[in-house]
Amino acid sequence: MLRSMRFSRSRSKLRNGNKATTPTENDCRGICQIQWELRPGGMLVQKRESNLSSSEEGFITITVSTVSHSHQISIESTSTFGELKIILSLVTSFEPREQRLLFKGKERADDEYLHMVGVRDKDKVLLLEDPAIKEKKMLGLSDPKSFHLCFTN
Structure with a gap:
Protein backbone atom coordinates (compact mmCIF):
# COMPACT_ATOMS: atom_id res chain seq x y z
CA MET A 1 0.00 0.00 0.00
CA LYS A 47 -1.96 12.85 -9.37
CA ARG A 48 -2.89 15.97 -11.33
CA GLU A 49 -4.69 18.92 -9.78
CA SER A 50 -8.48 18.73 -9.94
CA ASN A 51 -8.90 22.25 -11.37
CA LEU A 52 -7.28 21.47 -14.72
CA SER A 53 -9.01 22.20 -18.01
CA SER A 54 -11.40 19.60 -19.39
CA SER A 55 -8.88 18.42 -21.97
CA GLU A 56 -6.43 17.53 -19.22
CA GLU A 57 -9.08 15.87 -17.07
CA GLY A 58 -9.43 13.05 -19.54
CA PHE A 59 -11.38 13.97 -22.65
CA ILE A 60 -9.76 15.34 -25.78
CA THR A 61 -11.24 16.28 -29.14
CA ILE A 62 -9.31 15.04 -32.14
CA THR A 63 -9.88 15.41 -35.86
CA VAL A 64 -9.90 12.13 -37.75
CA SER A 65 -9.47 12.68 -41.48
CA THR A 66 -10.28 10.24 -44.26
CA VAL A 67 -9.69 10.73 -47.96
CA SER A 68 -12.99 12.57 -48.38
CA HIS A 69 -14.25 13.52 -44.88
CA SER A 70 -13.11 14.62 -41.46
CA HIS A 71 -14.74 13.82 -38.14
CA GLN A 72 -14.45 15.55 -34.76
CA ILE A 73 -14.21 12.81 -32.12
CA SER A 74 -14.29 13.39 -28.36
CA ILE A 75 -12.54 10.57 -26.53
CA GLU A 76 -10.67 9.94 -23.29
CA SER A 77 -6.95 10.60 -23.67
CA THR A 78 -6.20 7.28 -21.96
CA SER A 79 -8.09 5.32 -24.64
CA THR A 80 -6.37 3.00 -27.09
CA PHE A 81 -6.31 3.29 -30.86
CA GLY A 82 -8.43 0.11 -30.90
CA GLU A 83 -11.12 1.90 -28.88
CA LEU A 84 -10.90 4.84 -31.28
CA LYS A 85 -11.46 2.43 -34.18
CA ILE A 86 -14.64 1.17 -32.52
CA ILE A 87 -15.95 4.73 -32.22
CA LEU A 88 -14.97 5.45 -35.82
CA SER A 89 -16.84 2.36 -37.02
CA LEU A 90 -20.02 4.04 -35.75
CA VAL A 91 -19.47 7.20 -37.82
CA THR A 92 -17.81 5.70 -40.91
CA SER A 93 -18.54 2.72 -43.11
CA PHE A 94 -15.32 0.97 -42.02
CA GLU A 95 -15.26 -1.88 -39.52
CA PRO A 96 -12.39 -1.72 -36.99
CA ARG A 97 -10.46 -4.48 -38.79
CA GLU A 98 -10.69 -2.45 -42.04
CA GLN A 99 -9.16 0.68 -40.50
CA ARG A 100 -5.57 1.86 -40.43
CA LEU A 101 -4.90 4.83 -38.12
CA LEU A 102 -1.83 7.00 -38.61
CA PHE A 103 -0.52 9.57 -36.15
CA LYS A 104 2.66 11.56 -36.78
CA GLY A 105 3.32 9.54 -39.93
CA LYS A 106 3.23 6.12 -38.25
CA GLU A 107 0.55 3.47 -38.26
CA ARG A 108 -0.57 2.84 -34.69
CA ALA A 109 -1.37 -0.55 -33.18
CA ASP A 110 -4.74 -1.20 -31.55
CA ASP A 111 -3.17 -1.64 -28.11
CA GLU A 112 -1.27 1.68 -28.13
CA TYR A 113 -2.64 4.39 -25.82
CA LEU A 114 -3.40 7.81 -27.30
CA HIS A 115 -1.70 9.77 -24.52
CA MET A 116 1.38 7.52 -24.54
CA VAL A 117 2.18 8.32 -28.20
CA GLY A 118 1.52 12.03 -27.71
CA VAL A 119 -2.05 12.56 -28.98
CA ARG A 120 -3.32 15.79 -27.43
CA ASP A 121 -6.44 17.92 -27.69
CA LYS A 122 -7.05 19.24 -31.25
CA ASP A 123 -4.51 16.83 -32.84
CA LYS A 124 -5.18 15.14 -36.17
CA VAL A 125 -5.26 11.42 -36.92
CA LEU A 126 -5.45 9.99 -40.43
CA LEU A 127 -7.84 7.11 -41.15
CA LEU A 128 -7.15 4.90 -44.16
CA GLU A 129 -8.88 1.78 -45.37
CA ASP A 130 -6.73 -1.37 -45.18
CA PRO A 131 -5.47 -1.89 -48.78
CA ALA A 132 -5.83 -5.70 -48.57
CA ILE A 133 -9.46 -5.46 -47.46
CA LYS A 134 -10.14 -2.77 -50.06
CA GLU A 135 -8.81 -5.09 -52.77
CA LYS A 136 -10.96 -7.98 -51.48
CA LYS A 137 -14.03 -5.74 -51.59
CA MET A 138 -13.26 -4.77 -55.19
CA LEU A 139 -12.95 -8.46 -56.13
CA GLY A 140 -16.16 -9.33 -54.30
CA LEU A 141 -14.38 -11.38 -51.66
CA SER A 142 -15.18 -9.19 -48.65
CA ASP A 143 -16.72 -12.04 -46.67
CA PRO A 144 -14.11 -14.80 -46.29
CA LYS A 145 -16.87 -17.27 -45.23
CA SER A 146 -18.61 -16.88 -48.59
CA PHE A 147 -15.47 -17.85 -50.49
CA HIS A 148 -15.22 -21.60 -50.96
CA LEU A 149 -12.84 -23.57 -53.14
CA CYS A 150 -14.36 -26.45 -54.97
CA PHE A 151 -12.14 -29.14 -56.37
CA THR A 152 -13.35 -31.78 -58.81
CA ASN A 153 -11.57 -34.82 -60.03
Whole structure:
Protein backbone atom coordinates (compact mmCIF):
# COMPACT_ATOMS: atom_id res chain seq x y z
CA MET A 1 0.00 0.00 0.00
CA LEU A 2 1.34 3.43 -0.90
CA ARG A 3 1.07 6.26 1.54
CA SER A 4 0.99 9.92 0.67
CA MET A 5 4.12 11.79 1.60
CA ARG A 6 3.75 14.92 3.68
CA PHE A 7 5.97 17.91 3.54
CA SER A 8 5.81 21.24 5.29
CA ARG A 9 5.76 24.62 3.66
CA SER A 10 6.81 27.57 5.74
CA ARG A 11 3.96 29.94 6.64
CA SER A 12 6.34 32.80 7.28
CA LYS A 13 6.08 35.94 5.16
CA LEU A 14 7.91 35.79 1.87
CA ARG A 15 9.76 38.80 0.51
CA ASN A 16 8.90 39.72 -3.05
CA GLY A 17 10.87 42.88 -3.74
CA ASN A 18 9.53 45.48 -1.26
CA LYS A 19 6.15 43.79 -1.08
CA ALA A 20 5.50 41.20 1.63
CA THR A 21 3.18 38.35 0.72
CA THR A 22 1.78 35.48 2.70
CA PRO A 23 0.93 32.05 1.39
CA THR A 24 -2.64 31.70 0.14
CA GLU A 25 -5.18 29.05 1.04
CA ASN A 26 -4.12 27.23 -2.14
CA ASP A 27 -0.77 26.62 -0.47
CA CYS A 28 -2.38 23.70 1.41
CA ARG A 29 -2.61 25.54 4.75
CA GLY A 30 0.95 24.66 5.59
CA ILE A 31 0.87 20.90 4.94
CA CYS A 32 0.48 19.32 1.51
CA GLN A 33 -0.11 15.72 0.56
CA ILE A 34 1.13 14.19 -2.63
CA GLN A 35 -1.49 11.93 -4.14
CA TRP A 36 -0.54 9.18 -6.57
CA GLU A 37 -2.32 7.54 -9.48
CA LEU A 38 -1.55 4.47 -11.53
CA ARG A 39 -1.54 5.14 -15.28
CA PRO A 40 -2.71 2.54 -17.84
CA GLY A 41 0.89 1.73 -18.80
CA GLY A 42 1.58 0.72 -15.18
CA MET A 43 3.51 3.89 -14.31
CA LEU A 44 2.94 5.43 -10.88
CA VAL A 45 2.78 9.23 -11.14
CA GLN A 46 1.77 12.18 -9.01
CA LYS A 47 -1.96 12.85 -9.37
CA ARG A 48 -2.89 15.97 -11.33
CA GLU A 49 -4.69 18.92 -9.78
CA SER A 50 -8.48 18.73 -9.94
CA ASN A 51 -8.90 22.25 -11.37
CA LEU A 52 -7.28 21.47 -14.72
CA SER A 53 -9.01 22.20 -18.01
CA SER A 54 -11.40 19.60 -19.39
CA SER A 55 -8.88 18.42 -21.97
CA GLU A 56 -6.43 17.53 -19.22
CA GLU A 57 -9.08 15.87 -17.07
CA GLY A 58 -9.43 13.05 -19.54
CA PHE A 59 -11.38 13.97 -22.65
CA ILE A 60 -9.76 15.34 -25.78
CA THR A 61 -11.24 16.28 -29.14
CA ILE A 62 -9.31 15.04 -32.14
CA THR A 63 -9.88 15.41 -35.86
CA VAL A 64 -9.90 12.13 -37.75
CA SER A 65 -9.47 12.68 -41.48
CA THR A 66 -10.28 10.24 -44.26
CA VAL A 67 -9.69 10.73 -47.96
CA SER A 68 -12.99 12.57 -48.38
CA HIS A 69 -14.25 13.52 -44.88
CA SER A 70 -13.11 14.62 -41.46
CA HIS A 71 -14.74 13.82 -38.14
CA GLN A 72 -14.45 15.55 -34.76
CA ILE A 73 -14.21 12.81 -32.12
CA SER A 74 -14.29 13.39 -28.36
CA ILE A 75 -12.54 10.57 -26.53
CA GLU A 76 -10.67 9.94 -23.29
CA SER A 77 -6.95 10.60 -23.67
CA THR A 78 -6.20 7.28 -21.96
CA SER A 79 -8.09 5.32 -24.64
CA THR A 80 -6.37 3.00 -27.09
CA PHE A 81 -6.31 3.29 -30.86
CA GLY A 82 -8.43 0.11 -30.90
CA GLU A 83 -11.12 1.90 -28.88
CA LEU A 84 -10.90 4.84 -31.28
CA LYS A 85 -11.46 2.43 -34.18
CA ILE A 86 -14.64 1.17 -32.52
CA ILE A 87 -15.95 4.73 -32.22
CA LEU A 88 -14.97 5.45 -35.82
CA SER A 89 -16.84 2.36 -37.02
CA LEU A 90 -20.02 4.04 -35.75
CA VAL A 91 -19.47 7.20 -37.82
CA THR A 92 -17.81 5.70 -40.91
CA SER A 93 -18.54 2.72 -43.11
CA PHE A 94 -15.32 0.97 -42.02
CA GLU A 95 -15.26 -1.88 -39.52
CA PRO A 96 -12.39 -1.72 -36.99
CA ARG A 97 -10.46 -4.48 -38.79
CA GLU A 98 -10.69 -2.45 -42.04
CA GLN A 99 -9.16 0.68 -40.50
CA ARG A 100 -5.57 1.86 -40.43
CA LEU A 101 -4.90 4.83 -38.12
CA LEU A 102 -1.83 7.00 -38.61
CA PHE A 103 -0.52 9.57 -36.15
CA LYS A 104 2.66 11.56 -36.78
CA GLY A 105 3.32 9.54 -39.93
CA LYS A 106 3.23 6.12 -38.25
CA GLU A 107 0.55 3.47 -38.26
CA ARG A 108 -0.57 2.84 -34.69
CA ALA A 109 -1.37 -0.55 -33.18
CA ASP A 110 -4.74 -1.20 -31.55
CA ASP A 111 -3.17 -1.64 -28.11
CA GLU A 112 -1.27 1.68 -28.13
CA TYR A 113 -2.64 4.39 -25.82
CA LEU A 114 -3.40 7.81 -27.30
CA HIS A 115 -1.70 9.77 -24.52
CA MET A 116 1.38 7.52 -24.54
CA VAL A 117 2.18 8.32 -28.20
CA GLY A 118 1.52 12.03 -27.71
CA VAL A 119 -2.05 12.56 -28.98
CA ARG A 120 -3.32 15.79 -27.43
CA ASP A 121 -6.44 17.92 -27.69
CA LYS A 122 -7.05 19.24 -31.25
CA ASP A 123 -4.51 16.83 -32.84
CA LYS A 124 -5.18 15.14 -36.17
CA VAL A 125 -5.26 11.42 -36.92
CA LEU A 126 -5.45 9.99 -40.43
CA LEU A 127 -7.84 7.11 -41.15
CA LEU A 128 -7.15 4.90 -44.16
CA GLU A 129 -8.88 1.78 -45.37
CA ASP A 130 -6.73 -1.37 -45.18
CA PRO A 131 -5.47 -1.89 -48.78
CA ALA A 132 -5.83 -5.70 -48.57
CA ILE A 133 -9.46 -5.46 -47.46
CA LYS A 134 -10.14 -2.77 -50.06
CA GLU A 135 -8.81 -5.09 -52.77
CA LYS A 136 -10.96 -7.98 -51.48
CA LYS A 137 -14.03 -5.74 -51.59
CA MET A 138 -13.26 -4.77 -55.19
CA LEU A 139 -12.95 -8.46 -56.13
CA GLY A 140 -16.16 -9.33 -54.30
CA LEU A 141 -14.38 -11.38 -51.66
CA SER A 142 -15.18 -9.19 -48.65
CA ASP A 143 -16.72 -12.04 -46.67
CA PRO A 144 -14.11 -14.80 -46.29
CA LYS A 145 -16.87 -17.27 -45.23
CA SER A 146 -18.61 -16.88 -48.59
CA PHE A 147 -15.47 -17.85 -50.49
CA HIS A 148 -15.22 -21.60 -50.96
CA LEU A 149 -12.84 -23.57 -53.14
CA CYS A 150 -14.36 -26.45 -54.97
CA PHE A 151 -12.14 -29.14 -56.37
CA THR A 152 -13.35 -31.78 -58.81
CA ASN A 153 -11.57 -34.82 -60.03
